[in-house]
Amino acid sequence: MACGNCGTGADGQPRGCKNNGTCGTDGCNKLTVFDWLSNMTIPEGQTGFNYVEVRFKNGRKDYYKNTESLSLSIGDIVATQAATGHDIGMVTLTGELVRVQMKRKKVKEDTEETLKVYRKATQKDIDIWTKAREREEPMKVKARQIAIRLELQMKISDIEFQGDASKATFYYTAEDRVDFRQLIKEFAQEFRTRIEMKQIGLRQEAARLGGIGSCGRELCCSTWLTDFRSVTTGAARYQQLSLNPQKLAGQCGKLKCCLNYELDAYMDALKEFPKTDVKLYTEKGTAVCQKIDIFQGYLWYAYEGEWMNWHQLTAANANEIIAANKAKEPVVSLEEFAAEIEKDTKTDFGNVVGQDSLTRFDKPKQTNKRRNNRNRNKKRTAATATTTKSNQKKPTQKKPAQKNTDQKKPAQKGNTNAKRSNNRRNRPKKKPNNDV
Template sequence: MSSQKIIGIRFQKVGKLYHFDAGQVDDLVVGDFAVVNTSRGKQLGQVMGYIEDPPKPPRGTWKKIERKATSGDLALRQALEQKELAITIECRAKASDLGYEGLKIVASEFSLDSESIAILYNFDDQNVPDLTPIGNVVRETYPDTELDFRRIGPRDVAKIIGGMGACGMAVRCCSTFLTEFSPISIKMAKAQGVSLDPSEITGMCGRLRCCLIYEYEQYVEAKKTLPKRGKKVVTPMGEGKVIDLYPIREVVVVLIDGAERKRMEFYKEEIEPWDELEALRRKSEAPCDKHENGECDCGKQSGSNKAKTK
């Protein structure tokens, strides 16, 4: 066990967890705020918990917690938020004046010491327009502050802006509890039988909905125990063909053979594979060739005797 005290720090309300060494700070508890030095300058983050078995540090050693935040630090962070909002509004106005269609100025972020500021933006096209005029707007007010334009993806935009989800939830998943984004593919929708209509599987960010991964593994595992579509099965109502599946419910939809062609639902315990039952039937009807001398007591005729009978 490491002698270091590694804690998890979160800089955004629903953000990624970063690890820091709190060995030099004894009075930190979960819920406290701390000041740390990062690659983006001095930042204020909240302690989310102590890491009992931390992974190896990414660059040889963990960055250290500088100190526990004071009430002055918290007040300063609130004041910076007002400045960030003003800068974001000014940059958006400048982008509009320049006619930069498709460019979204999403947010601005000051470091706690105000030595640097990052402008978060999104642009779908590969060829980003010249951002210098927008940067000049910021430099007029903060000439000595280091300025950085940081490009973010559409899912990050939706997370920061927030709002109602495409499903009708009052607040989007990404703004509520998703700290990291997982890769989402169309096969996840297919595996769950979700409609492939773009309006059904696309989130407010314009990408496939994050929720498509929530139950994907459960569907994949559940489908392994069910017959595939098109498979012939035997049910209590007769033989038929599988036309649909409800994996989580462990229910199979079967089109029953016959004139009426009924569509019926059965639990997986109620059906049997037709091919397996057919193989058993053929085996039971096959002639016995083990005892050609007629001493067979299995009740079957030998292959040669059966041929003579015919």
């Protein structure tokens, strides 16, 4: 849930609250908690839990006791107790959910280390706090330059001012121990404030700085992940991932935390599979596992000496062969089990792609008038084709040539018109042309 100030403007461009995670509604902060008990009233005779959860810069949270019985709600800016002076933070959780969070994080109530809430922050407190936050970025650049000049093997990742601007905490990462006594002297002389150095790990550094992961979303450590569990390369091996450090490492340089998310599901699925180092002994030869598919439940084996020919088996078939080997029962070959799998898994898929043209959307859309003209032209071409077909005649057979005779027939005298009419009557009738 984002605050109203982070919405889109009238011109369609995002405005942004420009508070860098400190907006009043606590909607765009890191590790935001939703209070699902906010609409429920406390029963009569019961008092609310007098502890509140207060968040500071970059997700740092702590629990404070509300000794003054202030009416606090989520999003209120309060002045809290600190080792020296006071600090300014934002209330992120109240009520009974604070008790649950303290129990989960093993924070005890009413101890010597318990801190309390002084008051709601006044406008003067907020102005001092805002000015101190504006100094952090230029101070970080200057602090890095000083560390480089002193040739210290460390990286200053972030600076956090206390709410009253009386102390600045420098967070840094380093592989080995660093002697920063001279560094603190120069920092105090340069920035004119109390200095505290705090070393953090690479995962904590990525959580404080934030960023976008390879999945395209914000880093889990900077949004919702609070506990950093150890991740080993065994998690990648169980999930059959290639051991490529460039793909398995996150922005912190360590193995990605998301490798542990699906590890339990893979471990449960692998319980049905035999171990890959177990060989299958048959009369044809000894077979070695080459590959497994956890999702479909298949294994591929190859005979020793025939590494190019793989035989597909199910996990149940492999376990059956292993049990037969332990019982010293003969197994002919793997082809028998592989043939059964091929019969069961062979499916006939329809030609779904061939039903429609893949380029049907590339052509411009035709109007109704153009479509009618096109249909009319098609009809005309069909009609002309039929007429040309009907006009075609059968090939005429040539009559045999008459023999030349020297004797000429005598010329017949009479009415020539009558002879022509008689010849027309005596002509054979033409057969109708049935080609059409």
